Structure formats: structure tokens, C-alpha cells
Amino acid sequence: MPRVVIAPxxxxxxxxxxxxxxxxxxxxxxxxxxxxTLECPIADGGDGTxxxxxxxxxxxVPAEATGPTGERVRTGYARKDDTAIVELAAVSGLSMMTExxxxxxxxxxxxEVIAHALDNGCTKVVLGLGGSASTDGGAGLVxxxxxxxxxxEGRELPLGGKALLDLATIDLSGLRKAEIVLxxxxxxxxxGEHGAAAVYGPQKGATPEDIELLDRALAHFAEVVGTQxxxxxxxxxxxxxxxxxxxxxxxxxxxxxxxxxxxxxxAEKLPGADxxxxxxxxxDEQTLRGKGPAGIAARAAGTPVVAVAGRVTLxxxxxxxxxxxxxxxxTDIEPDVQRCMTETAALLEQLAARVAEDWL
Numbered sequence: 363m364p365r366v367v368i369a370p371x372x373x374x375x376x377x378x379x380x381x382x383x384x385x386x387x388x389x390x391x392x393x394x395x396x397x398x399t400l401e402c403p404i405a406d407g408g409d410g411t412x413x414x415x416x417x418x419x420x421x422x423v424p425a426e427a428t429g430p431t432g433e434r435v436r437t438g439y440a441r442k443d444d445t446a447i448v449e450l451a452a453v454s455g456l457s458m459m460t461e462x463x464x465x466x467x468x469x470x471x472x473x474e475v476i477a478h479a480l481d482n483g484c485t486k487v488v489l490g491l492g493g494s495a496s497t498d499g500g501a502g503l504v505x506x507x508x509x510x511x512x513x514x515e516g517r518e519l520p521l522g523g524k525a526l527l528d529l530a531t532i533d534l535s536g537l538r539k540a541e542i543v544l545x546x547x548x549x550x551x552x553x554g555e556h557g558a559a560a561v562y563g564p565q566k567g568a569t570p571e572d573i574e575l576l577d578r579a580l581a582h583f584a585e586v587v588g589t590q591x592x593x594x595x596x597x598x599x600x601x602x603x604x605x606x607x608x609x610x611x612x613x614x615x616x617x618x619x620x621x622x623x624x625x626x627x628x629a630e631k632l633p634g635a636d637x638x639x640x641x642x643x644x645x646d647e648q649t650l651r652g653k654g655p656a657g658i659a660a661r662a663a664g665t666p667v668v669a670v671a672g673r674v675t676l677x678x679x680x681x682x683x684x685x686x687x688x689x690x691x692x693t694d695i696e697p698d699v700q701r702c703m704t705e706t707a708a709l710l711e712q713l714a715a716r717v718a719e720d721w722l
């Protein structure tokens with residue numbers, strides 16, 4: 363019988379990656395009884411990274427931490443042996459905001475969750491960057507790990523990016539460190555027109571005036587830190603959290619999908635596979651810029667790779683050039699976009715049956 367590896371990312375706003383994989387597997391089994399399916403939900407470092415790790419056998423560890431606007435939130439991380447997987451979006455994420463706060467949102471809780479993992483014996487942390495509500499340069503992150511950010515009077519700074527304009531000194535004597543790997547598909551620098559504030563600030567509610575202020579605040583932060591990491595690829599990830607982690611925690615930066623595929627053992631599932639099915643909510647030009655499905659196609663080792671999505675906007679030749687044998691959209695079988703979003707699982711089963719007819 364045929365063997366299929368199912369490795370989708372989430373369909374954002376509709377289904378998490380694990381449920382996407384389940385629906386595709388159900389459709390394949392209905393069309394080809396006896397088909398062997400290996401489910402491998404993925405993420406690219408943003409939303410869903412912890413869920414992908416848990417689906418791969420990591421333990422979920424619940425925790426409480428400071429949310430993006432200072433409230434306490436219930437969150438958690440994934441753990442296996444001495445490695446913790448922490449997802450910024452699950453602690454300080456934009457999706458958690460009821461009201462946007464571009465100048466004051468913080469990553470403090472991310473540092474608190476990492477500290478929780480260290481307290482429980484973890485020595486290596488994979489930090490998934492993406493979906494952040496803040497533009498604080500990772501200042502909150504290092505505060506959550508024991509650093510003190512002080513103004514000229516020796517007072518602790520308030521939380522958020524705006525407050526960095528008043529930063530005078532950083533006390534790192536209480537800073538806790540570990541081996542930290544940053545997982546992200548974002549390679550922006552910290553500052554300037556391609557930086558954290560300019561590129562990602564608007565989606566967090568920042569006005570043009572806010573963006574100018576935040577860019578100045580981040581530049582001042584980098585000046586006080588006194589490192590060259592502001593121009594490093596990924597320094598601008600997650601509102602500059604990449605910069606704070608690189609400069610003050612000695613973190614290393616890697617492609618988010620590379621890290622996740624290692625954690626989930628994707629390569630070990632490939633031998634003997636007749637087909638790989640991947641996908642995400644919208645399969646478009648953005649997908650090709652380091653997103654999860656592109657990473658799957660690059661590593662499929664000659665096995666046909668088919669993409670499923672809510673919609674596919676790429677033509678066949680573009681798909682082929684990037685390692686995809688075909689693309690299937692829910693809108694191919696259901697033109698009502700609202701139904702595609704509310705009946706995603708059922709439609710995915712139907713779409714998977716069509717994939718089976720064509721490829722198995």
C-alpha cells in the first residue's frame with residue numbers, strides 16, 4: 363500500500379496544524395483504504411511551534427507569565443529531556459491583544475517562561491519568534507531573565523519599546539543564561555526602513571509617529587548595549603526580540619522551519635514515502651520566502667510534494683520551480699470563502715480524496 367507523509371502548517375484562523383493533518387489523513391484513508399499515513403504537523407517558529415513539538419512527542423508544561431500588556435496569562439512550553447521549546451506568540455503574541463499597544467507591549471513574559479524552564483532543569487531553549495505584539499527589542503525578555511534596565515536616576519524602566527528612550531544603563535549581574543536557539547523565518551535587521559518598527563510596527567497598531575519613535579528607541583537601546591548585532595539578519599524579528607537575544611543572551615539564529623523539522627523528525631519519516639503532502643492557509647508568494655511548506659519541499663529528497671491550502675495563488679510553473687508537484691485549494695471545490703473557513707476540516711477531507719485520486 364502507498365505511504366504518505368502529511369506535514370502541514372496551520373491554516374491560520376481556522377485549524378491548527380495537527381487538525382489539518384488529521385483531516386488530510388482521514389480523506390486519504392477514505393479514498394484509499396489501507397494507505398499508510400505518517401502525520402508530522404509543522405510550524406516555522408511562529409504560532410503553532412509548541413503544538414508541533416508536542417505532536418512530535420514533547421511534553422507540554424503549563425506555566426503562568428506576564429502577557430503583552432502586563433496582565434497574567436496562562437501559557438506553557440514543550441519539553442523533552444533538557445530542551446524546552448518556547449513560543450513567543452503564546453506569551454506575548456499579537457493574537458492575545460484585545461487592544462493594540464505598540465509603544466508599551468512587552469516580551470517580559472517570554473523571559474519568565476524561559477526562567478520557568480531553567481528552574482525545571484532545562485539547559486537548552488529553542489525560542490520560536492513570530493506573531494509578537496511588541497517592539498521592545500527583547501528588553502522585556504532579558505528583564506524576565508534577571509537583567510535590570512535603568513534610567514539616569516537608577517530607576518527601573520517601565521515596560522515596552524517607548525521606555526527605551528530613557529535607558530541609561532543595563533545591569534546584567536542577575537541575568538540568567540542558557541543555550542538559546544532562535545527559530546524564525548524573518549531576516550530583517552533591527553533598525554531603519556527594513557527594521558522591526560518600520561516593517562512590523564503597523565500591524566501592531568503603530569502610527570508613522572510611533573514608528574519613528576520606536577526606531578529611535580531601539581537605536582538607543584543598541585547604542586547602550588554596545589554591540590554590532592543591530593545589523594545581524596534576524597535582529598528585527600519579533601519586534602527586535604532577535605536583537606536582545608543575540609546581543610545579551612548569546613543566542614544563535616536559525617531558520618524556523620529547519621529547527622522544527624529537526625525537532626519533529628521529518629527526515630526519519632521520508633524513507634519509503636510515495637508522497638508528501640504539506641500546506642498552509644494561503645499558498646502564495648509569501649510561502650516561498652522561508653515558510654514551512656517551502657522548507658518541506660526543499661527537503662523531500664525526490665519524493666513528490668503536493669500542497670493543499672485554503673487558496674493557491676501560484677501557477678503550476680512557479681510551484682514546479684520551487685519543488686511542488688501540484689497545488690490544491692479548498693476554493694477549487696468550494697468557491698464560498700466563508701464556508702472554506704467554517705468547514706475547513708470537512709473540505710480538507712474532500713480535497714485529500716482528490717489528491718489521492720491523482721497521486722495514489
